[in-house]
Amino acid sequence: MISRNKIDIIYHQTQAKMQAEGVRSNLGYVWWVLDPLLSLAIYYLLFKVLLNRGGEDYISFLFIGLIAWRWFQMSITKGASSISAKKNLYKRIYLPKYIFPFVEILYQTWKFVIVFTIILIIYQFTGYPLNWNYIFLPLIIILQFIFITSIVLPISAIIPFIPDMNFLISHVVRLLIYPSAVVFSIDMIPEKYHYIINLNPIALIINSYRDIVMYNKTPNFKWLSLVLVFSIIFTLFGLALINRNDKKYAKLI
Amino acid sequence: MQNSSKKTLISIKNVGICFKKQARLSKGSNKKVFWALQDVTFDIYRNETLGIIGRNGAGKSTILATIGDIYEPDRGEVKNWGCKVSLLSLRAGFVPYLSGRKNIVLNGLILGSTKKEIMKDIDKIIEFSELGDFIDEPVVTYSSGMSARLGFSTALFMNPDLILIDEVLGVGDINFRKKSTEAIKSKLTKNLSAVLCSHSEPTIRELCQRVVWLEKGKVELVGTPDEVFEVYNKRLNVKN
Numbered sequence: 071m072i073s074r075n076k077i078d079i080i081y082h083q084t085q086a087k088m089q090a091e092g093v094r095s096n097l098g099y100v101w102w103v104l105d106p107l108l109s110l111a112i113y114y115l116l117f118k119v120l121l122n123r124g125g126e127d128y129i130s131f132l133f134i135g136l137i138a139w140r141w142f143q144m145s146i147t148k149g150a151s152s153i154s155a156k157k158n159l160y161k162r163i164y165l166p167k168y169i170f171p172f173v174e175i176l177y178q179t180w181k182f183v184i185v186f187t188i189i190l191i192i193y194q195f196t197g198y199p200l201n202w203n204y205i206f207l208p209l210i211i212i213l214q215f216i217f218i219t220s221i222v223l224p225i226s227a228i229i230p231f232i233p234d235m236n237f238l239i240s241h242v243v244r245l246l247i248y249p250s251a252v253v254f255s256i257d258m259i260p261e262k263y264h265y266i267i268n269l270n271p272i273a274l275i276i277n278s279y280r281d282i283v284m285y286n287k288t289p290n291f292k293w294l295s296l297v298l299v300f301s302i303i304f305t306l307f308g309l310a311l312i313n314r315n316d317k318k319y320a321k322l323i
Numbered sequence: 324m325q326n327s328s329k330k331t332l333i334s335i336k337n338v339g340i341c342f343k344k345q346a347r348l349s350k351g352s353n354k355k356v357f358w359a360l361q362d363v364t365f366d367i368y369r370n371e372t373l374g375i376i377g378r379n380g381a382g383k384s385t386i387l388a389t390i391g392d393i394y395e396p397d398r399g400e401v402k403n404w405g406c407k408v409s410l411l412s413l414r415a416g417f418v419p420y421l422s423g424r425k426n427i428v429l430n431g432l433i434l435g436s437t438k439k440e441i442m443k444d445i446d447k448i449i450e451f452s453e454l455g456d457f458i459d460e461p462v463v464t465y466s467s468g469m470s471a472r473l474g475f476s477t478a479l480f481m482n483p484d485l486i487l488i489d490e491v492l493g494v495g496d497i498n499f500r501k502k503s504t505e506a507i508k509s510k511l512t513k514n515l516s517a518v519l520c521s522h523s524e525p526t527i528r529e530l531c532q533r534v535v536w537l538e539k540g541k542v543e544l545v546g547t548p549d550e551v552f553e554v555y556n557k558r559l560n561v562k563n
Contacts, residue, residue, distance in 0.1 A: 074437070075435060082432055083429065159433075163433055163434065164393045
């Protein structure tokens with residue numbers, strides 16, 4: 071179904087996006103690391119210094135969560151409008167529309183992989199040494215990739231028809247950070263709300279990173295495989311939705 | 324009836340294209356339907372340059388986009404007998420912060436070529452575009468004429484069977500305009516066909532063997548440039 075040419079297009083468009091990012095600002099790629107560092111500083115100030123929440127390892131806890139969260143957040147907010155943003159292109163040349171969300175997701179993924187690698191190297195020197203559970207790390211990354219894809223594809227398919235949704239999405243995603251175990255660990259919130267974190271796929275994924283890197287624990291694969299199954303279903307659904315409307319997007323005014 | 328000199332590349336049969344104005348909450352919910360093309364029928368043959376003329380809003384760009392597979396006909400059908408179609412659009416797909424060289428690759432891929440084919444021709448493309456050292460500068464620094472030249476050169480070398488041109492031969496300076504016209508002419512001897520939308524009678528007369536005249540989304544007349552322009556110009560004069 072996906073020809074060699076389409077894979078080439080996705081690969082080179084992703085690469086072009088990255089290279090363009092590097093030259094667009096004075097600091098270029100440095101922003102990839104600086105950006106999460108700044109949000110780390112803000113949340114640390116807010117929750118640790120001002121509200122005095124979180125334990126001793128709060129900064130390590132927060133940082134790993136923020137990195138994984140940013141990958142999710144940026145992919146959703148940018149990916150949602152990925153098809154509608156390329157209107158000027160596909161109104162002039164025919165291209166299968168699934169290309170655009172994939173380019174955005176792959177770009178964000180590549181960014182995450184680089185930043186995450188840097189963070190893991192730093193963690194080695196701050197009391198979280200390499201352990202055997204690291205072999206599960208690629209699995210969690212692949213799972214998060216599919217999970218992100220399963221959300222971005224259906225949303226990006228719908229947004230060109232209902233552009234108003236775009237305004238909502240960034241707010242919804244911004245709110246989602248709180249029940250996603252990014253800034254609050256499960257023991258920081260009352261027990262009656264634990265189910266929110268326990269049932270939240272992104273919280274499950276983020277805590278799996280922490281289990282591996284910080285606590286030398288094997289992730290809970292029972293719940294994670296459930297996330298995988300649903301993610302695959304929604305990814306296929308999103309792909310079908312985009313392909314079904316493939317020729318309709320260019321006609322939208 | 325298909326002999327070698329008149330092999331059909333694309334048949335357009337009773338094609339209708341309609342645009343629906345999306346229902347907006349703020350403007351009531353009545354859907355407006357606008358038929359940009361209604362019942363358009365003609366064929367495109369190999370080795371010919373077909374001109375499409377008509378006034379603004381007659382459906383010229385819409386028919387090109389339909390041939391280029393961008394729109395799906397709401398009525399009728401467009402049958403492609405197996406040719407590679409390339410819609411010449413000047414700056415679509417350029418990434419402004421990247422060099423002209425990188426953009427040739429990106430654009431070539433979008434036009435359906437492989438990386439290998441592009442790299443084989445990239446020096447010829449750069450030479451034809453006359454961009455010189457500018458080819459390694461970001462496209463964002465180009466003038467509109469320069470990016471038009473880059474787009475045209477890339478599309479020309481991607482070896483399509485049919486090239487669709489929407490009023491773009493008028494870009495660039497006089498020399499490049501001449502050169503691109505010549506290029507299309509000489510390519511035509513090597514199995515390239517073209518569909519050309521234009522308001523310029525001299526361009527159409529120079530390049531096209533056949534002309535389709537569109538009027539309000541319908542085919543008014545098909546014939547040689549002489550036949551069509553005779554009636555077309557009369558009609559325009561009456562209207563003015």
